[in-house]
Amino acid sequence: MSEFLQVANAAKEASRLLAPLPRAAKDTALRAIADALVARAEEIVEANAADVAKARQDGTSEAMIDRLRLDVPRIGKIADAVREIAELPDPVGEVVRGSTLPNGLELRQIRVPLGVIGIIYEGRPNVTVDAAALCLKSGNGVLLRGSSSAYSSNTALVKIMQEALEATDVPAGAVQLVPGLTHESAKELMRARGLVDVLIPRGGASLINRVVEESSVPVIETGVGVCHVYVDAAADQERALAILVNAKAQRVSVCNSAETLLVHEAIAAEFVPKAMAALTEAGVTVHGDPAFAAVGGAAVVPVTEEEYSTEYLSYDIAAAVVPSLEGAVAHITRYGSGHTDAIVTDSQTAAKRFVALVDSAAVAVNASTRFTDGGEFGFGAEIGISTQKLHARGPMGLPELTSTKFVYVGEGHVRG
Template sequence: MTELLNKIGQQAKAASQVLAQLSTTTKNQVLRAMADALINKTPEILAANQEDLADTTGLADKFIDRLTLTADRLAGIADGVRKVADLPEPIGNVERGWTTESGLQISQKRVPLGVVGIIYEARPNVTVDSAALCFKSGNAVILRGGKEALQTNIKMAAVLRAVLAEFDLPQDAVQMITETSHELAQQFMRLNQYVDVLIPRGSSRLIQTVVQNATVPVIETGAGNCHIYVDETANLHMAEDIIVNAKTQRPSVCNATEKLLVNAAIAPEFLPQVAQALADEHVEIRGDEQTCQILGDQAKPAQKADWDTEYNDYIIAIKVVNTLEEAIDHINQHNTKHSEAIITTNYEHSQQFTQQIDAACVYVNASTRFTDGFEFGFGAEIGISTQKLHARGPMGLKELTTTKYVILGQGQIRE
């Protein structure tokens, strides 16, 4: 297995050196051809996806939803590739420049990371999104998806590689690891000689496994135990609409809201209102003691573990709090640094919330579902970073680059 990974790593490193020199025009032509090829190969890709869907024993509905491709979903993925082509070129941009006292002309230029490794689960869209973003940013990519989507991932990677070959570019700019053993995954996490950064996408278990075992630098992404706090000054109709959207619009994703905090001053009025709206969408409510007192049979008692659980399902836990400060403390204690929201008409409260909440994205009067590269105008995303170094929040092209300093002299020597 080590020999196989070393070969993949060597091929990716060699391909990355070619990609780093490509013109913007070439990259965009290739990306648009990739999008066209995905559409042209729709029947074959969907057939491969059906092979994966033929054995979903033991998988929860939320994972089957992520795994399933349709013609419309594939068209959306292809459209995302075209949007990446339309994005401004990140490579070669000069971030800043200056002349030193010794006459050296220094510029800081944006360059590719090199080789990016992606470890992910039953999300075949990640295969294409990652390949497109890495290609546009001049990086080779090594993909290791979950066994549940193996046939779909292999087919989509093959389509992209065929397009690279048509343009006389190294197919190894996009490589798929088809061996899904945990042993090989562990070795991949330690492929420092060839992989410049590793990005896990999936469950909190997967992300923590990578963080704890990798020696390759990791950008931590994904897990979303997201909260909405309804302030005592909130517009309750607005709050209801936002909560229902954030919980039910697509509950299986990381930016769906999992917890609701409600100020005690409005809880007797608001909780029955929002509970009915959630019940209409078949959402199970788990509440603290005060919530259960107000809602009665509409809520089940929450357990200690509920406050730290990312459900990815039609479940929400509700807690009544007495103050904004209590809400902030609870969120910072239990969140995963992803996306948090306050519903309020009080400007001072909104400012305190945005300043004190420790998360990549903090919303005022909006759904957490907007934490997404497309919605932020990035064209696509490689994931949602929940760490604080280099990249935070939705990761687009710029987050897949680094910088180098270029120094021009005229014979200067240091004394």
């Protein structure tokens, strides 16, 4: 039996033992994990330092290194997130709907764990803990396949979590790291239909597309974030500037940062120079179309069509002037990724029309795109942000990591 099959079978068996455990047992296990992370933070930092050093040697960008890096304060925040998940309601056993049928049968639809969840993700070792905690809380086993760039960090984190679980009622085998550094190990996970119930990729477009195309395991697509901020003709321009700078520059290396600015042509001459000044002060390079450049000045870099569908994850933003709200929606429909798109406007009519027409997982009205996040929505640390339309869409918290079963109870009922 291959190393992968050993850990996959261990996760499958552990998931059967985990599924019926009460909330108290799962919460105790999560708190034990949080305590262990804090107690062994220096051990994690040491392992992470090896990953960071190798990333620098390989010429990895500073934005990506920032996503990779762990220190004691960051580990403390990761542990805090685990404790917060322990405080969240347990979705398992929740009655989604129920009724007494005309024949007297008592019918309930209840939430149950999915089983074993595979996670394929890039760079960020905090995902290792977030994903494990969310899966455990929702009664699922988890197979974690992070990138090779974080292998030392992930190995240390999984070892610490497993050892913490050994003193609890949650089986340690419920959290497993997929062995191996090559794409072949990821392929084994993608082909483990029957052992793995669902696969969730977290990362860039190339990773997500590869998983969707190569996997025989059902996949929940999580989002590449080509997010837009549309400044309407009826916008409060000072409010628009604050939202724009926050959406783009508050943290650039995340999927809910804005990647494109759209400005209604009626206010372009007035607003674009203000936007250029605010973005330039924040260190952002603007890649604009000719109409935007005509009023934005020499600092505007010519944009290519390809850039309108680019997730920069850097201090860059594409920009265009649009003729109308419908023109903004057409641009978003053509180039967007269905993640998060925002309108800034004082017109209720415009806001309602934008919300109705934009087909994305999240639509913001007079607010930054940066709020599309499980923690901000009160769900706890999400497993990812789904941009598909089946089963789950948007930030995926605990309920999205469950399926349902129908239970009906009779008194000797037989069907005639």
